[in-house]
């Protein structure tokens with residue numbers, strides 16, 4: 582993958598920094614078998630646990646792979662915010678497999694899917710050194726394509742203007758809605774859109790993304806996330822503090 586750390590500095594860091602499983606802290610493994618197992622499960626519907634999606638019209642189907650519990654939360658947080666960029670090798674293939682599993686359900690009615698990442702704020706992408714939603718969207722598009730669909734990433738959304746100002750002031754800052762870019766209108770013919778994000782909690786991000794695409798040729802037919810707060814299949818899960 583092209584998102585792994587490169588160069589002698591990265592190699593040295595891996596040699597001197599002890600590695601541990603981000604899910605359970607087992608030492609000396611990048612991740613353990615037990616914490617990897619949920620990422621091999623097929624994606625399940627999870628939107629009923631997201632209050633902000635209850636009022637969107639038309640309703641949005643959301644699939645998630647894992648419950649956002651200790652292990653999954655640990656892996657995603659370590660990838661995004663603790664410099665564990667190597668976890669792309671765990672999470673991107675999980676997204677690819679989930680999209681592949683989803684392809685028959687989506688492909689029955691549609692010939693092509695535009696995969697639209699819910700955009701991360703520019704300051705977050707700079708700090709992380711990785712554009713998490715775009716990496717996941719590429720993996721999802723690859724999975725759909727392997728499942729026989731015509732699928733490509735369409736970066737049709739950008740964060741609200743000025744939102745990067747909030748990066749150092751997260752306590753008071755409230756995210757504005759994302760905006761649709763010219764890429765949303767690149768092809769005027771209507772096309773089915775699969776929204777992709779890392780996690781589903783309240784559903785506010787996906788609801789805003791749908792609003793931003795309203796009136797564009799991109800018609801959201803569903804969303805795919807790595808993990809959801811209520812858990813795929815809608816069983817409640819306890820989130821680690």
Ligand SMILES: [Zn+2]
Nearest residue numbers: 602605613616
């Ligand atoms: Zn583990």
